[in-house]
Amino acid sequence: MDLSDLIERNAAFTPDKPATIFEGDVLSYAALSARIEQTARALKAEFGVNRGDRIAILSLNRPDYLVLLYACARLGAMLVPLNWRLAVAEQLFILSDASIKLLVLEQAFAGVLPALEHSLPEASVVGLDFAPPSGIAFDALLARAHGDGRNPHTDLTCPLLIVYTSGTTGRPKGAVLRQEALLWNGMMSQHMHGLTSDDHVLTVLPFFHVGGLNIQTTPALHIGASVTIHSRFTPDTTLTAFERDRPTLTVLVPAIIQAATEHPDWATTDLSSLKAISTGSTIVPPHLIERFVNRGVPVLQVYGSTETCPVAVYTRLGSDLSRVGSTGLPGLCCEAIIIDDAGAELPPGIPGEIAVRGPNVFYEYWGNQQATREALHDGWYRTGDIGLRDADGYFFVHDRKKNLIISGGENIYPAEVERVLLEHPDVVECGVIGRPDVRWDEVPVAYVIRRTGCSVQADDLKAHVLTQLARFKVPRDIVFVDDLPRTALGKVQHFMLRRLDMPQSSQGDAL
Template structure:
């Protein structure tokens, strides 16, 4: 196989009339998709002067042309730069100035924002016009293909550079995780500007010759209607979108029987979510990884039982994982440590940031910054981000554990727990809470609720009620934006 575009051509040769992509009522066969990729490659090379190693930016909601540009870049040895359309112009400006793309393809709805962010950057419409085709190119599996900027939960984002071979190995693990074949139909609703929406099911399905239905954006009601009408076999969510599905009016009545599984990831999964999905007769598969791992690294596999519903699963088919101490030594079962990953699905480093790359690598292992334990069967249980760990009086407090208990209270809709400096205990937990509409809750009642289930040192010393929590596009709380509000929580 020369490059990642080759499997699309092979699938087009084997089954030219097989539907590759469904989008807004249109069906695109593998033969048509392969031709659009070839036209996109010719367009990039001739009209925009794209050469191997050049960056091609995309600012758009999910669409078939988004994927055509990805595989066209693979054919040319160029690098796709997905831009988050939820970002403000100054945030986009930083990424564009850092990545220096040659050209940006933009959906019309975002053209003004793109111009504000980078007025001198050449742009083009997202649609790929009719024209000549490049059916071959210099790209190889060894070439970098994706430059994905992290969500910036700690400040300025970093650009993780992923090679074509990383996407190939990632797809093999997705096939293993889901039992995915050409007979599957994937409903793709998460944004392509994140590796989760792009690579957990979407690109693996196209590599397998399956069919994908693309939604431009996530909408709970639209997704449930699509499951009932289009009868997909696989659906990927994150906990935030899964909760939205469960809160929708049609969750209990929609026919979900076409689905073989629902998958989820991006943060620790609350047991209530597992129970709600299994109550509908479906397995909830969990996947763990990072932008830097493309992202699949650890997962539960369809048809294989785990020791607990909260387990993230076992190391993937083509990825090694361990729980290690600060020196990288593997820890015994039951001992908490940092998750380390190694494999050809890993990134090549951070774009123009050798120091950050060196800081997260140790002897070929990527240090994720996540804290986990392994049980005696080898299954991983991810607890929290290492940087979120609260050390109070010498005791470790994992905010995710406290948040899990808080969310069990019927009045609490959202929760985030941070550590605040304390002269006596070093740190104490502070809870930021969003209440459900019409609910009322006293601070002392919050503490009593937590104290009934957790040790006293884990009980929030202060509670801040707020209307919203700042989140990334995948629903992760941006803790660094809450820290300035810590002063308002002081007693």
């Protein structure tokens, strides 16, 4: 059995039921299952996709994103979702690191193709909504489908996703998630949300995030529910969907909650169909939770990461939601504990690092044994996040041990930005931190030591970073200094930079 069999079984039980709704088009479970099978046959016949091959996708949300995921499951291949907000140089690194066999993309992101053809000339290209100059359109590909759409020895133990997440080394790491991780993750989501085949999920988070893909979307399809897909989030379309499409569940990160609840139509939008919303990705301000609670909609919190698929700790619909600041209890199918630096479990009330173990946890970092060994110990994934448990076992997340900056739900690692800044010839040393921001939760800020005699300006460095990294990773402010706070061994102390930056933080930053 593989993960695509769940779609096939739902198609047998309820063939005419809507599986996905996208821009007015409805795909029934029977049609979704048939398209998955056709796609798998086409990929195998046209490109010889075998078990273990990597297929990348660069696209906004659309039903064929999910079709490709389950076709990969059917073939035992791996899907590599690409963040469309990244710079071409970042996308190219991921494509090269994963040694992809095939790239499937929207025409809007065709700017990556010249670089791809130069660096990976052997990679094939499929256009979701166009015919690439040296490739084929997706519908034309499906017309060529023939033969068997399965590969031998394909089952739930096969790796299915390689989801890249920035690391403390400054280069992204590809977390490998097996098919069974999505299965167990789905069971926990169903437990968390009381999710049944009668539910209707609204998905506005991007599929390149495990949050958009796996908190509700794939769990809903596994149980036979319906999913309305938005290509991307906008406050207008989300509020309109609440009234018109009548979803029962959705996931909104804090930045999206803020944007939706500050829209002029928020106060008059009918939310009566929602039995709950879920949120996470960062520490969630209580005042944002209250905006939905005051409208009669319960807010569930979920804690996890790319490496946990992501569901690991959560509050459950119908359970105790009164503990302000708590992200809940360990999930139904995994374990979570608080440990000290030596890996020993700490008692309630003592802060330490959060560790997670279970079948939802990632298998390895793609091609990076050292990083895998550092993160996984006897099956326990050390998250790098600091938190504590209370006497009843509820978790409270306090800080991010690895200096992670979360801006509008997007992860930014200082080491990655620092690496690019240091490539500029006029930069001697730098430190990047997150500054609190009223709109984005945090924005990156760089403290820079210039080379003696050089007069490089902030705008010059921002332009330099933008050539290599996504816009949201470009430092919002660059502060030139003569020295940086350091440890005895000369390592920059980011926590001291954050303290120094506090007076400026109170000013707030706008996009």
